[in-house]
Amino acid sequence: MLLAVARALRPVARGLRQQVRPRASVAETESRFITGHPDCNVTPYIANLVGRDLHKKSDHPLGIIKDRIEAYFAGLEQTYDLFDGEDPIVTTTQCFDDLNIPPEHPGRSKSDTYYINDQQVLRTHTSAHQSQHLRAGHEAFLCTGDVYRRDEIDASHFPAFHQMEGVKLFSAEALNDKTDFSDREAWLASAECDSIGKDLKATLEGLIKHVFDDPDLQTRWRDDFFPFTEPSFELDVFYQDEWLEVLGCGVIHSDVLERCDLGSRRGWAFGLGLERLAMVLFAIPDIRLFWTDDKRFHKQFEAGVVKTFKPYSKFPPVFKDIAFWCPETYEENDFNELARSVCGELVERVENIDSFTNPKTSKTSNCYRVTYRSMDRSLTNDEINALQDALRDEAAATLGVELR
Ligand code: DAH
Numbered sequence: 001m002l003l004a005v006a007r008a009l010r011p012v013a014r015g016l017r018q019q020v021r022p023r024a025s026v027a028e029t030e031s032r033f034i035t036g037h038p039d040c041n042v043t044p045y046i047a048n049l050v051g052r053d054l055h056k057k058s059d060h061p062l063g064i065i066k067d068r069i070e071a072y073f074a075g076l077e078q079t080y081d082l083f084d085g086e087d088p089i090v091t092t093t094q095c096f097d098d099l100n101i102p103p104e105h106p107g108r109s110k111s112d113t114y115y116i117n118d119q120q121v122l123r124t125h126t127s128a129h130q131s132q133h134l135r136a137g138h139e140a141f142l143c144t145g146d147v148y149r150r151d152e153i154d155a156s157h158f159p160a161f162h163q164m165e166g167v168k169l170f171s172a173e174a175l176n177d178k179t180d181f182s183d184r185e186a187w188l189a190s191a192e193c194d195s196i197g198k199d200l201k202a203t204l205e206g207l208i209k210h211v212f213d214d215p216d217l218q219t220r221w222r223d224d225f226f227p228f229t230e231p232s233f234e235l236d237v238f239y240q241d242e243w244l245e246v247l248g249c250g251v252i253h254s255d256v257l258e259r260c261d262l263g264s265r266r267g268w269a270f271g272l273g274l275e276r277l278a279m280v281l282f283a284i285p286d287i288r289l290f291w292t293d294d295k296r297f298h299k300q301f302e303a304g305v306v307k308t309f310k311p312y313s314k315f316p317p318v319f320k321d322i323a324f325w326c327p328e329t330y331e332e333n334d335f336n337e338l339a340r341s342v343c344g345e346l347v348e349r350v351e352n353i354d355s356f357t358n359p360k361t362s363k364t365s366n367c368y369r370v371t372y373r374s375m376d377r378s379l380t381n382d383e384i385n386a387l388q389d390a391l392r393d394e395a396a397a398t399l400g401v402e403l404r
Helices: 002-017 026-033 061-074 126-135 184-188 191-211 254-259 274-281 287-291 332-346 381-398
Strands: 081-083 089-091 115-117 120-122 140-148 160-170 218-226 229-239 242-252 266-273 318-326 347-357 364-372
Touching: 061 140, 061 160, 061 191, 061 274, 081 126, 126 140, 126 160, 126 254, 126 266, 160 191, 160 274, 184 191, 191 218, 191 229, 191 242, 191 266, 218 242, 242 254, 242 274, 254 266, 266 274, 274 287, 318 381, 332 347, 332 364, 332 381, 364 381
Parallel strands: 081 140
Antiparallel strands: 089 120, 115 120, 140 160, 160 266, 218 229, 229 242, 242 266, 318 364, 347 364
């Protein structure tokens, strides 16, 4: 259904968005990302984000952070192989099954993930490449790339963002051969498992102090859960009076290694979001700025230097509300996706400000406040009214909602 939405919208939405920044040709990308398969929910808007390679630009904040992380690992004893050019189209096996993510996991649903067809997705995390590099014999590596998720819309969420994955295996000698790896409880209680966790924590504390350029940076560890690591942890840093979550990590789950024919090996893995770190370190207030072509943004950055971003202007927001009765099958992310398709980067936030269910009809009404704001220029009333009208029309035509 979304494909039809996307096609129908193209003339309106693309015409307006082109004022924000020039686009790559949809025609070139269409066949790979927009396949016509009934499960395909990639829109032209999303297809046009693929391949920008922001993480490979050494004078872009995302590239600067990536280079800084890679420089830290280059200074360690272990050699880390570097990857940053993997195809973002991966199989559901790579993205989920190889990583112990069960079929019913919500992260696999079409409301959360961009499907190319029933067996391929736009990767939702760089963990999707762990197993292929392990199978190819890499003992330690970093893998960076753009990842895609259907999500809410606000200053820190964008449907495309960037992650870096890190993996390190330990040699048989470093581990005690006597531990029975096939006994899960025994492994988890073993001194070897503990020492891998300690190596992981020391490595990542060092990393984050290097990235923040502060040897005294306060950090804290919290236990977490990921299907592909056991035990799993989350690292927070104390920065400008706030605890910030910066990465997830853990000791690689034995099932993951076994699927790579590495059942006799053990190791650790971590994953971090580059935007999150860059927004904090460069004081970048809105995630859409990473995607701008505006020179006033780009001229502020140079390779190898982390410095505070000076907002070149803050254009006024325009607020518009839209309310509708929802069908039973309604998914909030379908509306978010529609807002992206119609309004592109001009939509800063979509917020559900009122939701209620009529007890007689059991129907649910949602009212969304859409915040429009350009990073680069003032918006005119006429263009926002036209966008809001297009959004209303398309919601009614394609989401089965009844406008109020
Ligand atoms: N893939 C996880 C995510 O996107 C992040 C992550 C957590 C990666 C733990 C890892 C890990 O390698 O060990 O949220």
